[in-house]
Amino acid sequence: MDRSNTAGKKHVCIINDSGFWTDNRLKKEARSLIRGGYRVTTLARQYAVVRDGAGKPPKPPRRAVWKGVEVIWIKGLPRTIPRSIFSGIYYTCKYLILYTRAAWQQNADIYHAHNLDCLLPGYITARLRRAKVVYDSREFFTEVRISRSIFSRMMLAGARVLEKFLVRRSDAFITVCELFGEEFSKRYGIPRPAIVKNCPPYQPYRRENILSEKLDLPDDHTIVLYLSSFFPGRGVETTIMAAEALPENSTMVLLGPAVDESYMARIQELARDNPRVRLLPPVPVDQVQSVMRSADLGLIFYRSSFFANNSLSNKLFDYMMAGLPVVAVAMSETRRIIEEVDFGVCLDNAGPTELAREIADLVTDRERLTRYHQNALRYARSKYSWEKEEIRLLSVYHNL
Numbered sequence: 386m387d388r389s390n391t392a393g394k395k396h397v398c399i400i401n402d403s404g405f406w407t408d409n410r411l412k413k414e415a416r417s418l419i420r421g422g423y424r425v426t427t428l429a430r431q432y433a434v435v436r437d438g439a440g441k442p443p444k445p446p447r448r449a450v451w452k453g454v455e456v457i458w459i460k461g462l463p464r465t466i467p468r469s470i471f472s473g474i475y476y477t478c479k480y481l482i483l484y485t486r487a488a489w490q491q492n493a494d495i496y497h498a499h500n501l502d503c504l505l506p507g508y509i510t511a512r513l514r515r516a517k518v519v520y521d522s523r524e525f526f527t528e529v530r531i532s533r534s535i536f537s538r539m540m541l542a543g544a545r546v547l548e549k550f551l552v553r554r555s556d557a558f559i560t561v562c563e564l565f566g567e568e569f570s571k572r573y574g575i576p577r578p579a580i581v582k583n584c585p586p587y588q589p590y591r592r593e594n595i596l597s598e599k600l601d602l603p604d605d606h607t608i609v610l611y612l613s614s615f616f617p618g619r620g621v622e623t624t625i626m627a628a629e630a631l632p633e634n635s636t637m638v639l640l641g642p643a644v645d646e647s648y649m650a651r652i653q654e655l656a657r658d659n660p661r662v663r664l665l666p667p668v669p670v671d672q673v674q675s676v677m678r679s680a681d682l683g684l685i686f687y688r689s690s691f692f693a694n695n696s697l698s699n700k701l702f703d704y705m706m707a708g709l710p711v712v713a714v715a716m717s718e719t720r721r722i723i724e725e726v727d728f729g730v731c732l733d734n735a736g737p738t739e740l741a742r743e744i745a746d747l748v749t750d751r752e753r754l755t756r757y758h759q760n761a762l763r764y765a766r767s768k769y770s771w772e773k774e775e776i777r778l779l780s781v782y783h784n785l
Contacts, residue, residue: 394424397782398493398510400484400503405429405456407670409699410523410583411499415454417775421782423495428487431458459483477540485509495785497521501544504551517556517785522565523583549573557781562697564718579781584702585674587770590762593678596638600663607635607748610680610709612673613700615643615652620686620714623737625652628661630741635748640665640676677707682748683729685713686740697722706765710757712743726769728761 397418401411405427415425449456461483462476484506488496497519498507504520511518552558552569558578560566570577596608609631615621621639628637639662643649656662668676677683683704697718704711711729713719720731730743747753 394422395495396424396426396491396493397495397497398488398491398507399425399427399497399499400488400507401427401429401499402502403430403499405451405458409585409670412451412454413586413771413775414497414521414581414778416452417771417778418782419453420775421779423782425453426455426457426491426493428457428459428484428491430462431460457487459487481506489513495519495782499523501548501551504555505547508551508554511556519557519559519781519785520552520555521559521581522569522578523561525565525568556785559778559781562718564697564721579777581774581778581781582697582702582769583699584769584771584774585706587766587772588674588706590708591678593675595672595675596679599665600636600638602636605634607632607682608680609635609637609682609684609744609748610677611637611639611641611684611686612677613641613685615639615641615648617644617648618687620684621652622655623735623740624684624686625655625659625662626737627741627744628659630738630745631661632745632749635661635745637662638665638680639663640668642667673703674707677704677709680707680709681754682744683707683709683711684744685711685716685719687714687716702765702769705761705769708758708762708765710747710754710761712740712747714740722769726760726764728757728764 399411399415401408403411405411408429411427411429415427418425447458447460462480480502484503488506488510492514493516495517496507496511496514498504499521500523504518507520508518510516549572552573553575558569558575559581560569560578561581561583563580566578566580569575594604596602596610597604597606602608609628611621611624613619624637624639631637639652639656643652653664656664683700685698685700685704687698698713698716701711701713701719701722705726705728711723712732713723713729714732714735723729723731730747732739732743735743
């Protein structure tokens with residue numbers, strides 16, 4: 386990377402456990418920091434690279450540059466987290482060593498750690514380098530149970546102790562919504578973290594026809610869109626069963642990647658005999674907004690749990706930017722924003738019958754759909770865009 390134009394700029398090293406190309410928050414923050422006058426390097430995981438659409442991701446180079454952001458991939462880590470205690474301990478130690486070594490080599494002024502699993506190597510390196518550390522928490526990491534194994538339960542118990550220790554010693558703390566900020570402040574006895582929501586950049590609205598053209602549907606056909614990863618607990622099965630009660634001129638489109646091939650086969654089998662359900666493969670990130678703008682209603686569905694009930698779906702802001710009315714299940718923070726903007730309906734852990742009834746009522750009420758559409762676009766322009774969140778992010782950094 387040519388650093389001739391970065392001399393004298395503060396160097397930020399963003400540490401991230403996922404990939405780079407598909408992590409929109411990471412890319413938005415990196416570009417915002419560059420616009421704010423910083424030099425930015427990101428550490429990303431080798432296995433989680435480009436997967437735009439179907440097919441396997443290509444093997445990445447050791448380094449790459451994207452719009453002025455230097456990307457360094459960490460090699461040598463497995464694709465999945467080991468389930469046994471001994472292999473898990475080995476994995477954890479290797480993870481910490483590889484990330485800490487890569488972070489140390491950057492000799493940055495500020496280390497920006499995404500989520501708790503990246504905070505420890507960021508904190509260690511920052512203290513050794515006498516640099517600053519920023520904690521960017523997207524979720525209640527200590528409440529997410531990866532599995533029921535003994536090792537998983539032990540790791541999450543230790544993570545709660547570790548997070549309390551590290552949060553109090555970080556130089557800045559960022560999270561994604563007000564509910565998280567209030568809970569972190571109460572849980573750890575700290576000042577309320579800065580809130581930087583995961584909103585998309587502002588885009589002027591225009592209606593698209595990608596889905597109707599791809600599925601050969603008439604222009605007056607109503608398209609209900611479920612766009613997400615197909616994962617247990619996200620209501621995929623309930624959504625498919627609810628489609629049976631939709632009006633005749635409606636189609637339920639489910640679009641996204643599956644957690645594994647066996648789960649995808651299960652979803653395909655469930656949808657095979659339902660004429661109102663269509664399954665589509667993932668689309669490139671830069672086409673997501675166009676796909677949303679070609680639908681009439683968007684769905685957000687999480688099964689009730691501590692994590693789901695206290696989460697804020699990133700898809701909510703994408704739907705809002707696309708002017709897409711929503712029907713959402715669970716998640717109190719998502720409900721708060723939907724009610725504030727008035728661009729959709731919230732349900733409490735609905736089954737197929739309740740979900741179908743609410744969708745059918747909404748798609749047949751054109752006046753209400755139009756109102757929701759206009760409200761979504763107005764708030765996306767005036768309040769919920771990345772341009773607004775960028776100001777908050779740079780304010781955190783300038784205060785360091």
